[in-house]
Amino acid sequence: MESIPKAVGVLLCSFLLSLGLSTFASSADKLNTGQSGGMIFTVDDKERFVPGKDVKGEILKIDGENYVVREASGAEVRMHVDASTEKRSSLIPKVGEHVLAKVDAKGHALSFFTDAPVSH
Numbered sequence: 001m002e003s004i005p006k007a008v009g010v011l012l013c014s015f016l017l018s019l020g021l022s023t024f025a026s027s028a029d030k031l032n033t034g035q036s037g038g039m040i041f042t043v044d045d046k047e048r049f050v051p052g053k054d055v056k057g058e059i060l061k062i063d064g065e066n067y068v069v070r071e072a073s074g075a076e077v078r079m080h081v082d083a084s085t086e087k088r089s090s091l092i093p094k095v096g097e098h099v100l101a102k103v104d105a106k107g108h109a110l111s112f113f114t115d116a117p118v119s120h
Helices: 003-033
Strands: 053-063 065-069 077-082 099-105 109-114
Touching: 053 077, 065 099, 077 099, 077 109
Parallel strands: none
Antiparallel strands: 053 065, 053 099, 065 077, 099 109
């Protein structure tokens, strides 16, 4: 008599588990295709996505708000860094420091991070 309630319990648990997995699989399928509710999402829909070139290199020259950075490939990139540029530190960068920046098509640095210590 004990085996019937056990069998019913196992079948009920299996049914609930398969129901949950099918819902999860359906959701995962929508995520993988970039579709949710009939809408297609692109990188343009991301809040903070801003197109630009990633620049990683050494500061060669500083002229006011204008910087020249040499990348590992030897290419020199000129950029303008101002108050609207995202920075990690309020310290003024120096020639020779390494930098990681994102520069838009107009040469404005959207972000500018150096290897200098972070100040608050």
